[in-house]
Amino acid sequence: MPVECPRKSEMIRPIMAAALAGALLTSQAFAAEGSLVLYTSQPQTDAQQTIDAFKAEHPDVEISFVRDGTPKIMAKLRAELEAGAPQADLLLIADAVTMEGLKRDGVLMAHEGADVSAYPAGIHDPAKFWFATKLITTGIVYNTGAPFVPASWQDLLKPEAKGLIAMPSPLSSGAALIHTVTLTSNLPDGWGYYEGLAENDALAEGANGGVLKAVAGGEKLFGMIVDFMPIREQAKGAPVAFVFPQEGVSAVTEPVAILKTTQNPEAAKAFVDFLLSTKGQELASAQGYMPADPTVALPAGYPARETIKVLPFDPAAALAAENENRARFEKIFQQ
Amino acid sequence: MIAALPARHQDGLREGRLWQGLLLLVVLVLAGLPTARLLAQALGGSALALLLAPASLEATWHSIESGVLSTVLALLLGAGMALLLGLSDLPRRRAIGILFVLSMLVAPQVTALAFTVMAGPASPLLNAVGLAPAPGTANPLIGRGGVILVLGLHHAPLVTILVLAGLKTIPHELIEAASLGGAGSRAIMRWIVLPLLTPHLAAAALLAFVAAFGNFGIPVLLGMPAGYLTLPTLIYRQLVGSGTGVIDQAATLSMVVAVLALVPTALAALVLAKNATRRSMERPLQPFWRLGGWRWPGSLAAWMLVGIVLVLPLASLLASALAPTYGARLTPASATLSHFVEVLWRQDVTVRAFRNSFLFAGGAALLLALFAVPLAHGLDRAPKRARTLLLPLIELPYALPGIVLAIACILLFVQPLPILGISIYATPWIILFAYAGRFLPIVLKAPLAAMAQMERAQEEAAAVDGAGLVARLWHVVLPSLWPAVAAGGLLAFLLAFNELTVSALLWTAGTETLGVVLFSLEEAGLVSEASAVALSATAVVALLVVVIDRLGDRLPAGTLPWRF
Numbered sequence: 001m002p003v004e005c006p007r008k009s010e011m012i013r014p015i016m017a018a019a020l021a022g023a024l025l026t027s028q029a030f031a032a033e034g035s036l037v038l039y040t041s042q043p044q045t046d047a048q049q050t051i052d053a054f055k056a057e058h059p060d061v062e063i064s065f066v067r068d069g070t071p072k073i074m075a076k077l078r079a080e081l082e083a084g085a086p087q088a089d090l091l092l093i094a095d096a097v098t099m100e101g102l103k104r105d106g107v108l109m110a111h112e113g114a115d116v117s118a119y120p121a122g123i124h125d126p127a128k129f130w131f132a133t134k135l136i137t138t139g140i141v142y143n144t145g146a147p148f149v150p151a152s153w154q155d156l157l158k159p160e161a162k163g164l165i166a167m168p169s170p171l172s173s174g175a176a177l178i179h180t181v182t183l184t185s186n187l188p189d190g191w192g193y194y195e196g197l198a199e200n201d202a203l204a205e206g207a208n209g210g211v212l213k214a215v216a217g218g219e220k221l222f223g224m225i226v227d228f229m230p231i232r233e234q235a236k237g238a239p240v241a242f243v244f245p246q247e248g249v250s251a252v253t254e255p256v257a258i259l260k261t262t263q264n265p266e267a268a269k270a271f272v273d274f275l276l277s278t279k280g281q282e283l284a285s286a287q288g289y290m291p292a293d294p295t296v297a298l299p300a301g302y303p304a305r306e307t308i309k310v311l312p313f314d315p316a317a318a319l320a321a322e323n324e325n326r327a328r329f330e331k332i333f334q335q
Numbered sequence: 336m337i338a339a340l341p342a343r344h345q346d347g348l349r350e351g352r353l354w355q356g357l358l359l360l361v362v363l364v365l366a367g368l369p370t371a372r373l374l375a376q377a378l379g380g381s382a383l384a385l386l387l388a389p390a391s392l393e394a395t396w397h398s399i400e401s402g403v404l405s406t407v408l409a410l411l412l413g414a415g416m417a418l419l420l421g422l423s424d425l426p427r428r429r430a431i432g433i434l435f436v437l438s439m440l441v442a443p444q445v446t447a448l449a450f451t452v453m454a455g456p457a458s459p460l461l462n463a464v465g466l467a468p469a470p471g472t473a474n475p476l477i478g479r480g481g482v483i484l485v486l487g488l489h490h491a492p493l494v495t496i497l498v499l500a501g502l503k504t505i506p507h508e509l510i511e512a513a514s515l516g517g518a519g520s521r522a523i524m525r526w527i528v529l530p531l532l533t534p535h536l537a538a539a540a541l542l543a544f545v546a547a548f549g550n551f552g553i554p555v556l557l558g559m560p561a562g563y564l565t566l567p568t569l570i571y572r573q574l575v576g577s578g579t580g581v582i583d584q585a586a587t588l589s590m591v592v593a594v595l596a597l598v599p600t601a602l603a604a605l606v607l608a609k610n611a612t613r614r615s616m617e618r619p620l621q622p623f624w625r626l627g628g629w630r631w632p633g634s635l636a637a638w639m640l641v642g643i644v645l646v647l648p649l650a651s652l653l654a655s656a657l658a659p660t661y662g663a664r665l666t667p668a669s670a671t672l673s674h675f676v677e678v679l680w681r682q683d684v685t686v687r688a689f690r691n692s693f694l695f696a697g698g699a700a701l702l703l704a705l706f707a708v709p710l711a712h713g714l715d716r717a718p719k720r721a722r723t724l725l726l727p728l729i730e731l732p733y734a735l736p737g738i739v740l741a742i743a744c745i746l747l748f749v750q751p752l753p754i755l756g757i758s759i760y761a762t763p764w765i766i767l768f769a770y771a772g773r774f775l776p777i778v779l780k781a782p783l784a785a786m787a788q789m790e791r792a793q794e795e796a797a798a799v800d801g802a803g804l805v806a807r808l809w810h811v812v813l814p815s816l817w818p819a820v821a822a823g824g825l826l827a828f829l830l831a832f833n834e835l836t837v838s839a840l841l842w843t844a845g846t847e848t849l850g851v852v853l854f855s856l857e858e859a860g861l862v863s864e865a866s867a868v869a870l871s872a873t874a875v876v877a878l879l880v881v882v883i884d885r886l887g888d889r890l891p892a893g894t895l896p897w898r899f
Contacts, residue, residue, distance in 0.1 A: 037844045037845070039844070043859045043860070043861060044682055044684060044685075044852075044855070044856060044859060044861060044864070045677065045682070045861065045864070048681060048682045048683060048684070051683070064683055064684075064687070064844065064845060065683075065684065065844075066684075066843075066844040066847075067684070067855060067859065068575075068855065068858075069858070071576060072575050072576065075575060075576060076575075076843075080761065080843075083749065083758070083760060083761070085758070085760075085761060087761065087843055087844040087845075088844065143470050143471070145469070145470030145471065146470070146471070147471075163473075164471055171576055172576075203560075203561070203562075205559065205560050205561070205562055206559075206560060206858065207858065207859075208860065209857075209858050209859040209860030209861070210560060210858065210860065211860075212661075212860035213661060213857075213860045213862055214560075216457065216660070216661050216662030216860075217455045217456060217457035217474065217661060217662050217862075218455060218456030218457050218468075218469075218470035218471065218472070218662065219455050219456060219457075219472070219473055219474045219477070220471075221470060221471045229860065233660050233661075233662070236659050236660040236663060237659050237660060237663035237664070237669065238660045238661065238662040238663050239470070239662055239663070240662070
């Protein structure tokens with residue numbers, strides 16, 4: 001690609017001489033007009049692909065991203081909001097509950113003109129403050145060397161799995177918080193199921209990336225994880241496979257939203273429009289995600305859309321009890 | 336002319352005072368300000384309740400425990416290596432020493448990442464030789480044991496450097512006298528070398544403890560995934576999890592870190608200063624220890640240690656960066672360079688991080704190098720009392736664990752600067768400021784040593800001829816000082832380039848450093864990409880070492896850690 005050449009030469013120009021001048025230039029470039037900053041919880045490679053595809057459509061918009069787990073990126077954003085200098089124009093984070101909280105606090109900007117005709121009712125915010133971009137479910141990953149293939153959430157309580165389970169912590173992952181709320185309100189044991197996991201020595205540290213690393217690396221054999229990670233890595237040759245447990249899965253929609261403090265609302269709206277367009281949805285599918293638009297085909301490795309059973313979930317209750325749920329999880333896993 | 340001398344002399348003095356005032360200002364701004372701000376914050380609020388909270392107590396215990404146990408390991412390995420290198424007739428001592436010490440320059444988070452990918456069931460190296468543990472076996476290096484082991488291995492070269500310096504203070508005459516009297520190598524070691532070396536061993540142990548205690552890269556990658564939190568990682572997790580709202584708690588905890596780190600540092604300085612009384616010596620200690628039949632076992636042990644601290648970790652990183660994905664088998668057919676392409680060309684964040692680390696490290700090194708000549712000159716000429724006050728203050732931001740400096744900088748800059756009304760929080764300048772403070776002593780060390788060796792006659796002659804201070808600095812001091820300044824600046828660049836602890840708390844959108852992206856990739860489960868970043872960054876360090884080494888012959892002894 002022609003864009004690559006200047007970047008490469010920038011890296012190898014005489015370092016010491018350019019250092020100070022460069023630092024000056026960089027600090028000004030951050031505030032330049034026509035640029036966007038995206039705060040996202042997508043893995044770095046996906047975020048970069050999304051941006052590259054958007055840039056191919058809108059070459060005049062400069063866009064960069066910052067990536068971290070949803071709770072961490074929110075902490076960063078909240079700190080910046082308090083300091084009165086939010087760096088982000090756009091958010092693309094795990095779950096709609098967090099978005100509802102931001103909407104309640106008056107941080108977001110509505111995008112009235114967004115075309116949502118292709119989408120089923122109820123998937124986006126009716127007031128158009130945030131929009132679902134994908135369907136990301138949380139199920140079970142196992143290492144192909146595991147002694148059994150799990151089929152149900154209850155299988156993680158088996159003695160054969162003792163000490164061999166990794167799961168994301170709601171302190172680090174937005175999807176994990178929704179997952180915890182969904183399972184505890186749907187499984188007959190409620191929070192008792194999580195107490196059982198803790199007794200079975202499940203390790204709850206970090207986010208989904210850590211679970212993938214532990215199970216792909218064979219350090220743990222089972223894990224709770226978002227679907228696209230193991231499905232994608234399995235295709236690349238990692239010794240993992242993904243299971244949609246028979247009781248059903250939890251789901252988040254990786255919503256996108258515009259911050260009302262953006263300096264560049266038109267470019268930000270263009271980014272949202274791109275994610276919601278057929279092209280944007282096809283990109284999500286090509287990356288290994290289930291697209292939110294039901295008319296776009298699922299990527300390889302997924303069962304038919306109608307066979308995936310998503311457990312019901314009450315966002316309003318989840319938002320109201322967010323801190324309580326986190327604290328309860330922390331107490332069970334003693335973090 | 337003789338009559339004119341006293342007047343000029345007074346002139347010089349007055350000019351000197353102004354100069355010293357300026358120096359004091361620079362040092363106070365870079366070093367004193369962060370510390371004072373931190374103290375003010377920590378002493379307010381309900382500090383005691385927080386300090387006695389179970390999580391704080393546990394993390395404090397983990398920090399002390401991992402610090403002490405890793406120090407024992409570092410001391411055994413490092414001192415053993417130093418004795419072999421400094422006293423014995425081990426073949427290829429110099430090469431072993433250089434490689435061993437270079438392992439210390441690999442960033443802690445790189446070492447930690449290398450050890451995690453080396454040891455688990457997915458280890459590409461162990462799998463290649465069929466020795467990998469079965470799936471379902473925990474990675475032995477994740478958790479308490481791994482943190483202690485890797486900290487110990489990482490700091491062993493530090494002990495080696497300090498002990499080798501200690502060996503040089505022992506007069507060879509003592510050894511000669513003893514062997515003329517019929518003492519064997521073992522008796523000389525037991526009754527002469529070890530007693531004289533005790534203060535150096537003690538200081539080395541104290542400094543290895545401080546280094547381990549304040550380390551962030553190793554416990555964050557090896558301890559945190561298993562819930563083994565030390566004080567720096569606890570502070571980090573609280574801050575990134577809850578934002579600056581918990582900055583008061585973080586400030587209080589970081590005061591504990593500061594105190595627990597500064598006490599051993601001060602003790603070490605005291606021990607070394609007490610021992611600094613020069614022994615009359617015709618020539619320093621020469622290798623006297625003939626290994627004989629122990630030559631080969633000794634060689635084997637030394638090379639194995641080099642292999643464990645340097646070769647194996649780098650080979651694991653390479654294997655992990657070339658594998659198609661983490662956990663997949665690496666074969667000649669499946670090997671791919673795509674992860675290097677991804678991080679060096681495709682991904683904006685990693686490309687930007689390379690650029691940022693170059694700019695921050697380069698900017699800080701350049702800034703400090705510019706200050707180094709007048710600063711070294713001023714400190715050298717300052718009255719003794721001013722020096723004993725200023726030198727420890729300059730050392731402070733480097734002696735303090737990075738997490739403490741980072742929190743001090745957040746507190747300093749989270750509000751807009753007074754008078755100016757601008758805020759450098761969440762800009763590149765806050766990282767540049769922190770780096771400048773942190774690496775000031777690194778840049779100053781060599782010029783100070785060179786200054787102390789410089790003849791004053793030339794400069795005095797120039798003063799007599801009417802040359803002002805700036806002219807003297809430019810024409811007389813700079814020409815003999817520049818190799819030391821350049822080496823100091825490059826060393827600071829080398830350390831800052833791979834820095835993680837300070838930038839982990841100070842980065843924002845657009846100012847990510849290499850350390851930050853490495854950690855962030857690893858957290859996202861992109862282990863192969865993280866390995867590619869780690870290796871590329873280490874390659875830059877290796878290149879720099881070669882460049883700095885070229886300056887080596889023109890530098891005061893002891894400037895370059897790998898030359899002894």
